Amino acid sequence: MPDEEMIALIRPDWIGRSMPPFVDWTFTQIEHRMGGPNFIRVPDGTLWACARGQHEDVPGTVLARMTPTSYETVARLPSSGDCSYAGMVWHDELLWISYYSTHEAKTSVYLARVDVS
Numbered sequence: 072m073p074d075e076e077m078i079a080l081i082r083p084d085w086i087g088r089s090m091p092p093f094v095d096w097t098f099t100q101i102e103h104r105m106g107g108p109n110f111i112r113v114p115d116g117t118l119w120a121c122a123r124g125q126h127e128d129v130p131g132t133v134l135a136r137m138t139p140t141s142y143e144t145v146a147r148l149p150s151s152g153d154c155s156y157a158g159m160v161w162h163d164e165l166l167w168i169s170y171y172s173t174h175e176a177k178t179s180v181y182l183a184r185v186d187v188s
Contacts, residue, residue, distance in 0.1 A: 080108040101142040107155035121157035
C-alpha cells in the first residue's frame with residue numbers, strides 16, 4: 072500500500088493489516104468464507120479480490136471489492152465444482168483474471184477481462 076501498510080487476505084474469512092516491520096497484526100473477520108484468495112490494487116487505489124466462494128448463494132469463483140477491513144462479493148465468474156486460484160493483472164484499463172474451473176465437464180483454465188471502473 073502507498074503508506075507501506077501490508078494487507079493479507081487469509082482463508083477462510085480474514086483480512087490482516089500490519090505496518091513495518093510487520094510484526095504486529097490486526098485481523099478483521101469478514102462475513103464471506105473463501106478459498107484460494109488473491110487480490111490486487113488497481114491504479115485508482117481500489118482493491119479487488121478473487122476467491123472460491125459464493126455470490127448470491129451460488130458457489131464458484133467470485134470477484135469481490137475489498138478494503139483493508141471489508142470484503143463484498145460483486146460477481147461470480149462462469150465456474151462451479153472444483154474451481155479457484157485466480158491470478159490477476161491490470162492491463163489496458165481492465166482487470167484480467169485467469170482461473171480454473173470444472174463447470175464444463177473437464178477442468179479448464181479460463182480468462183476473464185473485467186471493467187471495474
